[in-house]
Amino acid sequence: MKFAITVGRFYEDLATRLIAGAQSAFAEAGVGEADVFDVPGAFELPLAASYLAATGRYAGVACLGAVIRGETDHYDYVCAETARGIMDVQLRTGVPCAFGVLTVENMDQALARTGGGKRDQGAHAAEAVVTLARMKRSLA
Known part of the structure; x- marks a missing residue:
């Protein structure tokens, strides 16, 4: 199985940290490194997905x-439409698409959710798509 990451680069440092968490989780799951595709920001993620x-x-x-x-x-419009768009893609296509978008109040909260460990949003997104892809494969 091959996986992809699409990442909004508006906050470059956060994007880099999110990718690192996701790639680590993909490697830990034994599926190898994902292909990475950049977009300007979160709002463009659904179309890229x-x-x-x-x-x-x-x-x-x-x-x-x-x-x-x-x-x-x-903030409210971007968060809501990004989440809705990503959900729409996975329901329409059957390809798991994880919402690994930080929706936070400040940079400290963002850094806490991209630094590895229990609250690593990049890793959680990768884990979610691997789990669902394996479920889909087992049901085929």
């Missing part, structure tokens, strides 16, 4: 990124 799922090359897609609350309602 759709492109990747449509290729038929990937058993799952870990969608990674970060949205940090600001002073306007922009």
